[in-house]
Amino acid sequence: MNKENNPICKLLGIEYPIIQGGMAWVSGGGLVGAVSAAGGLGVIGSGSMTSELLRHHIRKARSITDRPFAVNVPMMYHRTAETIDIMEEEGVKIIITSAGNPATFTPELKKRGFTVLHVVSSVRQAVKAAQSGVDAVIAEGFEAGGHNGKQETTTMVLTPAVVAAVDIPVVAAGGIASGGAMAAAIALGAVAVQIGSLFIAADESSAHPAFVEEVLKADEGDTMLTLKELSPVRLLKNPFYEQVQEAYKNHATVDELKELLGKGRAREGMLCGNLDKGELEVGQVCMMMKKRMPASEIIKEVIEQYNSTLERIKGMGI
Amino acid sequence: MNKENNPICKLLGIEYPIIQGGMAWVSGGGLVGAVSAAGGLGVIGSGSMTSELLRHHIRKARSITDRPFAVNVPMMYHRTAETIDIMEEEGVKIIITSAGNPATFTPELKKRGFTVLHVVSSVRQAVKAAQSGVDAVIAEGFEAGGHNGKQETTTMVLTPAVVAAVDIPVVAAGGIASGGAMAAAIALGAVAVQIGSLFIAADESSAHPAFVEEVLKADEGDTMLTLKELSPVRLLKNPFYEQVQEAYKNHATVDELKELLGKGRAREGMLCGNLDKGELEVGQVCMMMKKRMPASEIIKEVIEQYNSTLERIKGMGI
Numbered sequence: 001m002n003k004e005n006n007p008i009c010k011l012l013g014i015e016y017p018i019i020q021g022g023m024a025w026v027s028g029g030g031l032v033g034a035v036s037a038a039g040g041l042g043v044i045g046s047g048s049m050t051s052e053l054l055r056h057h058i059r060k061a062r063s064i065t066d067r068p069f070a071v072n073v074p075m076m077y078h079r080t081a082e083t084i085d086i087m088e089e090e091g092v093k094i095i096i097t098s099a100g101n102p103a104t105f106t107p108e109l110k111k112r113g114f115t116v117l118h119v120v121s122s123v124r125q126a127v128k129a130a131q132s133g134v135d136a137v138i139a140e141g142f143e144a145g146g147h148n149g150k151q152e153t154t155t156m157v158l159t160p161a162v163v164a165a166v167d168i169p170v171v172a173a174g175g176i177a178s179g180g181a182m183a184a185a186i187a188l189g190a191v192a193v194q195i196g197s198l199f200i201a202a203d204e205s206s207a208h209p210a211f212v213e214e215v216l217k218a219d220e221g222d223t224m225l226t227l228k229e230l231s232p233v234r235l236l237k238n239p240f241y242e243q244v245q246e247a248y249k250n251h252a253t254v255d256e257l258k259e260l261l262g263k264g265r266a267r268e269g270m271l272c273g274n275l276d277k278g279e280l281e282v283g284q285v286c287m288m289m290k291k292r293m294p295a296s297e298i299i300k301e302v303i304e305q306y307n308s309t310l311e312r313i314k315g316m317g318i
Numbered sequence: 319m320n321k322e323n324n325p326i327c328k329l330l331g332i333e334y335p336i337i338q339g340g341m342a343w344v345s346g347g348g349l350v351g352a353v354s355a356a357g358g359l360g361v362i363g364s365g366s367m368t369s370e371l372l373r374h375h376i377r378k379a380r381s382i383t384d385r386p387f388a389v390n391v392p393m394m395y396h397r398t399a400e401t402i403d404i405m406e407e408e409g410v411k412i413i414i415t416s417a418g419n420p421a422t423f424t425p426e427l428k429k430r431g432f433t434v435l436h437v438v439s440s441v442r443q444a445v446k447a448a449q450s451g452v453d454a455v456i457a458e459g460f461e462a463g464g465h466n467g468k469q470e471t472t473t474m475v476l477t478p479a480v481v482a483a484v485d486i487p488v489v490a491a492g493g494i495a496s497g498g499a500m501a502a503a504i505a506l507g508a509v510a511v512q513i514g515s516l517f518i519a520a521d522e523s524s525a526h527p528a529f530v531e532e533v534l535k536a537d538e539g540d541t542m543l544t545l546k547e548l549s550p551v552r553l554l555k556n557p558f559y560e561q562v563q564e565a566y567k568n569h570a571t572v573d574e575l576k577e578l579l580g581k582g583r584a585r586e587g588m589l590c591g592n593l594d595k596g597e598l599e600v601g602q603v604c605m606m607m608k609k610r611m612p613a614s615e616i617i618k619e620v621i622e623q624y625n626s627t628l629e630r631i632k633g634m635g636i
Binding site: 005006122123124141142143150151152153154156157158160161164174176178181183184185186187188189220221224225236241251284285287288309310312313314315316 | 323324347441442459460461468469471472473474476478479482491492493494496498499501502503504505506508536541542543568569602603605606627628631632633634
């Protein structure tokens, strides 16, 4: 992988085209600093953070590395304007926006000098984002952890479809936890990958150790997209997930589902380690994850696997 | 792609590691002969066929090419033993088994000299198949059309997981309708691909033209996995699909769903072109398909795209 030839490396000023997924409750300053120091793009998950906590995490990341990092901002939160002010004050110039309508906020962000990447789960959203002036899109497939699209389009199908539809760089996300999968994403037309789940198990992740242990034990079929009537979310099966399934069996209404979900369950599960009552957001690919590693090792291993995958394919002859 | 280096090409005696999905009501002798003549592996979808019809389609394929082709046999049908006898009589020595327990039928098939490929949708099934002596597995992801696994594991995640779990060649299926996706599958560790949806729109396909037209018009989100309580199946949304959704809203029981489904709906939709009442089985990737082509053109185009994808990746530098 040659940095000079890669539009995402050039755009973001990073060494390897690996963006760490900005996961609420998981990616704080420690993880983000470690990822960026290792040549990827660390991304603070600000969704959950008060302004002061965000400032703390930005400074923590900065204390670890002087390389670029970013903040992920779900644009439907009430705290968005303040978050962006803090990013500006603290000199973080890469923003990864998710949710919300990019047409309403992208022009302002670009005027203020931000590099903007928008997370999408459909071609339609990608085209909208490109038209509103974002610098790149992150196309996230059905297999990804956490919140997800209603169309259920997988990374294998979504990536080339988005690449064909927009003229800006496309980052593939969902199901990517190895250099082989990274090479697959590049084959599909992406120029970079976003890796989430694998960084949950990074040594520097803020995820509760009990949650990480569950992630590493997970087998195939242990995550499922659910709560589709509210906002589809991929969760690790646990007693809370089973409670939701029970509610479906009892023909729960949307309001009843909302009440059951309540507030703060992701924090409860992922940060506090309440494995029974919490929401445990992680991608399908956790079935392939077996151990914890420092973030720098994760990046090193993915790049090594990427290179050996390319060697293997070349050996098959063209 | 060098045939000598590819275990599936060697195993099956084909030129390109492309297996055409054996789709009931779609892949008869005409399509199968054309695919095999063009260097792939044509596969008759026998699920739906009477013995005489199967014999007819085998002879039709043989009249087009003397290259190898196969028959797909869903092993839970009552007609299985007869189907296998006919294959033997007609000299078709490659069988693609699906459904059923490979431990019960593989030893007998191997004893009779068949090359056996088994279709799986999970690592567990793949390991079972390998243990029972099949020559290769076809791992089919969530995005694939038609019948599918309960775990909902996508091609991006399933392929490397199966490759890591078995020592026999792995064919990737689901979401593959281009040479870029083929290169992605190879990057994920598969040594060949199975392509289904794209061949529905082959000139030689037996699919009803009205069904093909719907497939080519389909957009993202237009297929969905449904009837999960019976046997999960990916269908193109149509009035029958909406009827199923309506039944869910009315809390239909499994028996009510079975009654609603009835028998023969796939034939009705895909062969007879009843777009309202039929089951229209096709993969997510149909959103990328725009035109009909001869099967030989499909294979040529996929191989050309595969080669140009590899050139593009190499150009990015390792």
